[in-house]
Amino acid sequence: MPEGHSVHRIARQFDANFVGKRIAVSSPQGRFAAGAAELDGRTLNRVFAVGKQMFAEFDGDRWLRVHLGLYGAWDFAGRILTDPTIASAQGRMGQTNQRGTQLPEPTDVGGEDSVSSIGAPRVSRLRMSEQTRALDAAGESFPPVPVGQVRARLLTDEQLADLRGPTACVVTDGAGVQAVIDRLGPDPLHDDGPRAQEAFVAAVRRRRTAIALLLMDQSVVSGIGNVYRAELLFRARLNPHTPGRALSEDTAAALWQDWSRLLRIGVETGQMMTMDGLSPEENRRAMATLADRHWVYKREGLPCRVCGTNIVLEELGARKLYWCPSCQR
Template sequence: MPEGHSVHRIARQFARNFVGRTVHLSSPQGRFAVGAALLDGHVMTDARAVGKQMFLQFDHGLWLRVHLGMYGAWDFAGDILMDATIASANGRMGQTNQRGTDVASAVVDSAGENSMHSIGAPRRTRVRMAEQEKEIDQPGTFPPEPVGQVRVRLLTDTVSADLRGPTACEVLDPAEVQAVIDKAGPDPQLDASTAAEDRFTAVVRRKPTPIGLLLMDQSVVSGIGNVYRAELLFRARVNPYAPGKTLREDTVRGLWRDWAHLLRIGVETGQMMTMDDLDGDAWRSAMKNRADRHWVYKREGLPCRVCGTHITLAEMGARKLYYCPRCQA
């Protein structure tokens, strides 16, 4: 399932390529025909992510809410304006380091981020954005023919976006959007304030629920999935089975701050890079290979990078849980 960094990156693609433009919506699959008709022909005015959910606003006040779930993905095609980070030698998006872009003389766009202007964008391309981001062959005509079961297509005169396999795709009014957001836990990409940290800390420290479950509860904190859960807990040396109410306040606050830190790296690079103390060749290797950028995730049976104890694989909340039984005792 795409974690918070992926959804924020997708929202930024919509902000660059669709906001301020008239958008035509259709449902090639047919399942979203009524919803598409409600939004068709209107100007997109906002694009935002809240944890694992994305919201697209239109000029008549209605919103499109999308949750990709386990299998959802967006395909962008056309003359796409993108981050410089999307240009990659290995087909993955996110070839930057945490200190900034590798692209020489990169410019900063109006959102304060490096853009493809630095390497000659916009350009005609196709990009799939989900948990695994990659460029795919661009067909010769625009817009391309829909591929697979496309729930909804958003189309401007230069760019298209096709959505397949979402858990949720619905039209909401402003009150309904606010109700959904109010139920979500804080997202440090949207609110890095002390108040947001306090809210997270207070909720965790009054719960008897294991912290490994609390971090995956989107009403407690937004955006954390299975990868970030395992890595955050290892980085903090916290036992995933420890009840939230037994954790020290400074430990819980540290989890929040580390989540804000790792989420920022993920949004900037497109990778869930959790070994963030790497440099040079080690950094480049980790950007290319997932096995080189995580402390415990998918390393069951391998020696802990810190103590040498074999990483344990268990199940928690119907998801795989990875941890070091010694470092996180």
């Protein structure tokens, strides 16, 4: 499932390319036809993310709320300008993906930092990108024909965004947006003030629930998924089964602050980079390869990078949990 950094990058991509423009909205798949009709022809005023939810405001108090879930992804095509506030790992600031111009391949061999398709990786996304490039190279007209099950298509004269496989794709109003936000825990990029940290610390310390479960509870904190959960707990040297109420205020506050740092790194680079203290060569490898980017995530059975103990994989709350039983006693 795309974690919080990806959704913030998507929102910024929309802000850089679609905000202020009249948008043609359709549902090639047909499942969002009624919602698309409500939004079609309206101007997009702003887009922002809170955790794993994205909110797009159109004229007339019409909002599009999208939660990608496990399988959702946005594919972008046309004249796509990268968000100039994001320091891309490849330095792609200001470059465009338009007919005759292709973005360079991402340094990350897994494509996590891609600007053409953001969300759950799957073959259809790759096929979409290949089809778009083929059409552009052949000089065919824009926009390309929808490929696969496109729930919603947002289109301007020069930009295209196709949404596939989301958990939620609904039209609502401002009150509905606020109601969703009110149910979510704090997000450091939506509110990084002292009250956000205090809310997180209080929510954690009043619960008997294991901290590993609390970090995945979007009502406690927004945006953390399986990768960031495992890495945050290792970086804090916390046993994932520790009850939230057993954490000191300082420990809980440090978790929030570390999440804030890692989230910003993820947005800036497009990658869930969770290791620090690396040499230049180690950093280059980590930015290029997932296997070199994390302390414990997906390293079950391999020796801990710190103590040499084999990393453990267990199931907790129907999700995979990776941790070091020695460093995280």
